[in-house]
Amino acid sequence: MDPHVLARARARVLGVPSVPVSEPVPPGTAGASDGARVWLLPEWPDGATPALLEEYETAPMPLERAGQARRVLAAALRCCWPRLDDLPWPGVRAAVADVLEVYATMTRGDAELARRWATGELRRLSDTGWLLLDEAAGTVRPGPRVALWPEGSLASLRDLLHRLPPPPRRGSTGEDDHE
Structure with missing residues (x-):
């Protein structure tokens, strides 16, 4: 085979x-x-x-709410990729609360509802390998699929992330923490 x-x-x-x-x-x-x-x-x-x-049932992104999933992924990357000149993989751990805060500032309407929806998207992104979510620890970091992005495709992503709200300072677990 x-x-x-x-x-x-x-x-x-x-x-x-x-x-x-x-x-x-x-x-x-x-x-x-x-x-x-x-x-x-x-x-x-x-x-x-x-x-x-x-x-092949291996969609590159969860497609239920693809736009929302992309925004949640962007919020997570904003928190987990602090040095945009570096590659995004393996990134750093960030508090889920920080990711939800960044996401909530990107959306309109009820911030608490946005956080609940984003929590579901974090789980779906984790299930598909885009993020590594540790719900027990309340942390997230880039998933292994992020490692496959070619360097040439990262310029526009870096530009987008520069324009997103910065993550709160309280939740980072350390830039050298990759496990």
């Missing part, structure tokens, strides 16, 4: 699994390491469109 097909099938069933860095990265996957673990992401053929990814 083609290792790429097998990797895509595993991703559909398991999500984005991780292994210790000491284990080899299986064929058909790209490894995104943060030093302690390696997340196994399926490799897609060049030119794979969102429609193709959706057909």
Whole structure:
């Protein structure tokens, strides 16, 4: 069996699994390491469109409320990517409360309702590998899919994040904290 097909099938069933860095990265996957673990992401053929990814049930973004999911991801990146000249992966941990605060300042209307909706989006983004959410600790950081963004695609994202409200100072868990 083609290792790429097998990797895509595993991703559909398991999500984005991780292994210790000491284990080899299986064929058909790209490894995104943060030093302690390696997340196994399926490799897609060049030119794979969102429609193709959706057909394989591995959409690049949760599509229920794609606009809202992108805004929540942007708020999380604003908090978890403090040095925009660096790469976004592995990023730093940020308090979920800080991400929700940044998101609430980006929206109109009821701020508490916005926070509740954003909490659901954080969970969906975590389920799809865009974020790593630790609900027990109340923290979030960039997920392994972020590691696959090519450097050339980051300029417009950096520009966008510069325009978002800054995160509150109280919730960062430290820039060197990648676990």
